[in-house]
Amino acid sequence: MKREAVITGIGMVSPIGIGRDAFWAALEAGQSGIQLVPALADAREVPLRLAGLFTDFDAKQYVQPRKTIKVMCREIQAAYAAAIIAMQDAALIKDQFDPQRMGVVLGSEMFYGDMDELLDTYRHSMHDGVFDAGDWTPNAMKDLFPLWMLKYLPNMPACHIGIVNDARGPNNTIVQGGTSSLLAIQEAAMVIERGHADVMLTGGSGARVTFSGALFRGWKHLSTWQGPPAEALKPFDRRRDGSLYGEGAGLLVVESREHAERRGAKILARIAGFASRNEPGTCGRVVTGAAIRSSINASLKSAGLSKSDIGHVNANAGGLIDGDQIEAQAIHAELGNIPVTAPKSYFGDLGGSSGAVELIASVLALQHGRVPRTLNYQEADPACPVNVVRDQSLAVEKKSALILSQNEFGGAAAMVLAGE
Numbered sequence: 001m002k003r004e005a006v007i008t009g010i011g012m013v014s015p016i017g018i019g020r021d022a023f024w025a026a027l028e029a030g031q032s033g034i035q036l037v038p039a040l041a042d043a044r045e046v047p048l049r050l051a052g053l054f055t056d057f058d059a060k061q062y063v064q065p066r067k068t069i070k071v072m073c074r075e076i077q078a079a080y081a082a083a084i085i086a087m088q089d090a091a092l093i094k095d096q097f098d099p100q101r102m103g104v105v106l107g108s109e110m111f112y113g114d115m116d117e118l119l120d121t122y123r124h125s126m127h128d129g130v131f132d133a134g135d136w137t138p139n140a141m142k143d144l145f146p147l148w149m150l151k152y153l154p155n156m157p158a159c160h161i162g163i164v165n166d167a168r169g170p171n172n173t174i175v176q177g178g179t180s181s182l183l184a185i186q187e188a189a190m191v192i193e194r195g196h197a198d199v200m201l202t203g204g205s206g207a208r209v210t211f212s213g214a215l216f217r218g219w220k221h222l223s224t225w226q227g228p229p230a231e232a233l234k235p236f237d238r239r240r241d242g243s244l245y246g247e248g249a250g251l252l253v254v255e256s257r258e259h260a261e262r263r264g265a266k267i268l269a270r271i272a273g274f275a276s277r278n279e280p281g282t283c284g285r286v287v288t289g290a291a292i293r294s295s296i297n298a299s300l301k302s303a304g305l306s307k308s309d310i311g312h313v314n315a316n317a318g319g320l321i322d323g324d325q326i327e328a329q330a331i332h333a334e335l336g337n338i339p340v341t342a343p344k345s346y347f348g349d350l351g352g353s354s355g356a357v358e359l360i361a362s363v364l365a366l367q368h369g370r371v372p373r374t375l376n377y378q379e380a381d382p383a384c385p386v387n388v389v390r391d392q393s394l395a396v397e398k399k400s401a402l403i404l405s406q407n408e409f410g411g412a413a414a415m416v417l418a419g420e
Contacts, residue, residue, distance in 0.1 A: 002193040002194070003192055003193050003195060003256045003257065003258065004193075004256065004257040004270060004271075005188070005189040005192040005193060005254050005255070005256065005257075005270070005271045006254070006255055006256070006257050006260050006267045006268075006269070006270045006271070007252050007253070007254055007267070007268045007269045007270070007271065007363060007417075008090040008092070008253050008254070008255050008260050008265040008266065008267060008268060009086040009087060009088075009089040009090025009091075009092060009252065009253030009268075010085075010086055010089055010250075010251070010252055010253075010268065010360045010363055010364075011081075011082040011083060011084065011085030011086030011087070011088070011089055011250070011251045011252075012082050012085070012248065012249065012250045012251070012356075012357055012360055013054055013057055013078040013081050013082050013085075013248060013249045014033065014052075014054060014248040014249075014250070014347055014350075014357055015033025015034070015035075015052035015053055015054050015246055015247070015248060015346070015347040015348070016031060016032070016033040016346050016347055018054065018056065018057060018081070018085070019085050019089075020089060020360075020364065023360070023361075023364070024364045024368070026346065027343075027346065027361060027364070027372040027393075028370070028372070028393060030373055030375060030392075031346070032229070032230035032231075032233075032345075032346055032347075032375055033052045033053070033054070033246070033346055033347040033348075034050055034051065034052050034229045034230055034232050034233060034244060034246075034346075034347070034348060035050070035051070035052075035053055035055075035229050036049060036050060036229055037049055037050070037051050037053070037209070044226065047219040047222040047223075047224060048209070048211065048214055048219065048222070048245070050223070050225065050229050050232050050244050051209045051244055051245050051246055051247075051348060052209075052244065052245070052246025052247065052248070052346075052347035052348035052350070053209065053246070053247060054078070054247060054248065057077075057078065057081070059072070059077035059078075059080070059081065061081070062077075062080060062081035062084045062085075063077060063080055063081070064164070068160070070145075070147075071147050071150045071151055071156075072151060072156070072160065073111050073113070073114070073151045073152050074207055074247065075108075075111055075157065075205045075206060075207045075247070075249070076111075076151070076156050076157045076160060076205065078205050078207070078247070078248065078249035079106065079157035079160075079161065079203075079204075079205035079249040079251065079353075080157065080160050080161060080164070081249070082203065082205070082249040082250060082251040083161045083164075083165070083201055083251045084164075085251070086201065086203075086251040086252060086253050087165070087201075087253060089253070090253035090255075090265060091265065091266075092199070092253055092263075092265070094165070094166065096263050097198060097199045097259070098198065099166045099167060099168045099169075100168050100169060101169055101197050101198040101199065102165065102166075102167040102168070102169050102197060102198065102199040102200070102201075103162075103167055103169030103170035103171055103172075103188070103191060103196075103197045103199075103200050103201075104158045104161050104162045104165075104167050104169075104170075104171045104172075104200065104201045104202070105158070105170065105171070105172045105173075105174070105184045105185075105187045105188045105191070105200060105201075105202045106157050106158040106161070106172075106173050106174070106181070106184050106201075106202065106203060106204050106205065106251075107173075107174050107175075107176070107179075107180030107181030107182070107183060107184035107185075107203065107204030107205075107206075107352045107353065107355065107356065108154040108155065108157060108158075108173050108174070108175050108180060108204060108205060108206070108352045109154060109175055109177065109180060109206050109208075109351045109352035110154060110175065110213070110216075111151075111152040111153070111154060111207075111210075111213075112152070112210055112212040112213035112215075112216060113148075113151075113152050113210070113212055114210065114212070115210070115211050115212050117144065117145070117148065118144075118212070120139075120143040121136065121139045121140045121143045121144065124139040124142075124143065125139050154173055154175050154352075155173040157173070157205050157249075158171055158172065158173045159171070161201055161251075165201065167199075167201065169191075169196070169197040169200075170191050170196060170197060170200075172184075172187065174187065175352065176407055176409075176411055177351070177352070177407030177408055177409060177411065178316065178349065178351065178352075178354050178355070178405055178406060178407040178408070179276070179355060179405045179406060179407045179411045179412070179413040180204050180206070180351075180352040180353075180355070180407075181202075181203050181204025181206075181250065181352055181353050181354065181355040181356035181357075181359075181405075182355030182356070182359065182403065182405040182413040182414075182415055183276060183355075183405075183413050184202050184203065184204055184356070185202050185203065185252065185254070185271070185274075185355070185356065185359065185415065186274045186276065186413065186415065187202075188200035188201075188202035188252075188254050189254060189271045189274065192254060192255070192256050198255060198256050198258075198259040199253065199254070199255050199256075199259060200253075200254045200255075201251060201252070201253060201254075202251070202252055202254055202356075203249070203250045203251035203252050203353070203356035204249065204250060204352045204353040204354075204355065204356045205248075205249035205352060205353045206247070206248065206249075206350050206351030206352030206353040206354065207246075207247035207248070207350075207351065208245035208246065208247070208348075208349055208350070208351040209245045209246065209247050214245065221242050221243060221320060222242045222243060222244060222245070223240075223241050223242035223243065223244055223319060224241060224242065225241065230375070230376075231376050232244055232319075232376075233318065233319045233344065233345045233346075233348060233375065233376060234319055234345070234376040234377065234378075235315070235317035235318055235319050235324055235342035235344060235345050235374055235376075235377070235388075236315075236317055236324050236328055236340075236342065236374070236377060236380075236381060236384040236386060236388050237319075237376060237377050237378060237379055237380075237381060238379040238380065238381035238384075239378070239379055240319040240320070240321060240324060240381075241319070241321070242319055242320060242321070243318040243319045243320050243344070243348060243349050244318075244319070244348035244349065245348055245349055245351075246347045246348030246349060246350045247350065248347060248350040248353045248354075248357050249353050249356075249357070250353050250356030250357035250358075250359070250360050251356070252356065252359075252360070252363075254271065257270070267420050268363050268366075268367060269362075269363050269366050269367075269417045269418065269419055269420075270417070270418050270419075270420070271415065271416075271417065272302075272303035272304075272305065272400065272416040272417065272418040273299045273300065273301070273302030273303025273304070273305070273415070273416040274299050274302055274413070274414060274415040274416065275294075275295045275297075275298030275299040275301075275302055275413070275414050276295060276411065276412065276413045276414075277290075277291040277292075277294040277295040277298065277411075277412050278291050278409075278410050278411045278412065279291040279410045279412075280410050281408065281409050281410025281411075285410075287326060287410050288326070289326040289327065289329055289330035289333075291406075291410060291411065291412035292326070292327055292330035292331075292404065292406060292412045292414075293330045293333060293334050294412070295404070295412040295413060295414035296330065296331070296334045296335065296402065296404070296414055297334060298414070299402065299414035299415060299416050300402075300416065302416070303400075303416040303418070305400065305416060305418075307334065307335045307336065307338070309398065309400055310335065310338060310398065310400050310401065310402050310416070311339070311366075311371070311396040311397070311398030311399065311400050311401055312338065312339045312340065312341060312362070312365065312371040312389070312394070312396060312398075312401050312402075313331055313335065313338055313339070313340045313341070313386075313401070313402045313403075313404065314341055314342075314343065314358055314359065314361060314362045314401060314402065314403040314404065315327055315328075315331065315340050315341065315342045315386075315404055316342075316344070316354075316358075316404050316405050316406045317342040317344065318342070318344035318345070318348065318349050319344070319345075323406070324381075324384055325381070325383045325384055327404065327406065328340075328381075328383070328384035328385060328386045329383075329384075329385065331386050331404075332385040332386055335402075337387045338387060339371055339387050339389050339394055339396065340374075340386045340387055340388050340389065341361075341365075341371050341372055341373065341374050341388070341389045342374045342388070343357070343358040343361045343372065344358070345374050345375035345376055345377075346372075346375060354405065355403065355405040355413065358403060358405075359403045359415065359417070362401040362403055362417055363417065365396075365401065366399055366400075366401060366417060366418075366419045367419075369395060369396060369397070370393040370394065370395050370396070371389050371393060371394045371396055372389070372393050373389050373390055373391060373392055373393050373394070374388050374389055374390055377390040378390075399418060399419030399420075400416060400417065400418045400419070401416070401417045402414060402415070402416055402417075403415045403416075403417065
């Protein structure tokens with residue numbers, strides 16, 4: 001008999017709030033976290049001028065000892081803070097768990113580094129306006145912080161969180177684009193189910209707003225909206241013209257039901273079922289949505305539920321013309337007219353942390369009995385035949401939710417949450 005995995009704590013650092021109260025208040029109020037990037041506010045021709053940023057975050061409030069901040073990039077700092085907040089939210093203290101039975105599994109992505117840290121090396125490698133690659137290594141050795149690499153390794157958030165919590169159980173990092181954190185939560189649940197740990201800290205961190213990362217990923221798929229920032233993202237809407245990058249971290253405390261009940265923890269939701277699927281989406285192959293449809297069906301089967309049991313779908317949609325259409329048609333084909341919400345409309349594509357931060361929105365929706373609206377949905381697109389929650393949050397009685405994530409490689413992940 002597999003053990004049941006339940007969620008007892010949530011923590012997030014996001015463009016719409018830090019901690020559950022601020023985060024939920026923004027969702028209820030329809031408050032967008034999209035804003036002008038300060039350094040690019042006047043550069044109207046640059047697609048990166050709009051992004052989902054958290055501006056009131058101070059790592060010194062969370063990171064101990066503070067000297068370790070110098071080996072943490074912004075993504076690591078955010079993940080560390082979200083873990084502290086999640087532990088506090090779960091009221092979980094160190095004498096309540098066996099360190100050997102606590103682990104960490106996080107979703108992450110490649111951290112490309114701050115351009116400011118690389119400028120001197122670039123300058124010193126330029127001669128008469130020509131870059132000399134042969135000069136890069138010796139100049140980097142002189143110019144870069146000696147521990148620079150430790151600031152940007154994708155597995156470091158899980159390492160730091162494991163160290164500060166003395167978590168000696170399974171520790172892993174999953175780097176799979178936009179599905180990273182939902183896959184990490186799935187793995188954490190499986191660790192609990194198999195009996196290899198009693199408590200797991202899981203979720204993810206990501207920041208796609210760095211210019212160096214954008215140079216690698218490109219920006220052809222980004223919105224070119226020139227109006228009010230809050231109105232830029234339009235998931236499923238006929239007027240949508242692309243996504244936007246954001247930054248954030250979302251962490252959850254996941255426990256076995258027995259462990260949670262033994263310490264008297266409040267159970268926020270149970271992880272009822274999940275699945276991940278893939279269809280080739282590279283080398284000229286066109287994604288059809290087959291993996292999304294399969295992940296929906298497999299997650300429902302895993303949960304022992306039917307489509308009529310699901311109260312709402314938390315969609316991956318973030319404004320992509322083709323991506324939103326493919327997902328919408330998959331949802332409609334498998335689930336019909338079920339209510340759908342798209343949290344990316346509030347903060348954009350958070351990369352490796354998207355699935356976790358969006359899942360937290362559904363955890364809170366189950367707690368409050370209301371599904372957050374999708375921002376900026378005004379004109380229905382016949383190519384996106386889904387029942388989008390719009391204008392105001394939607395009261396629902398069904399205590400279950402389906403969370404979907406997809407990545408650019410054709411991967412799809414799905415998870416079913418159920419209330420108590």
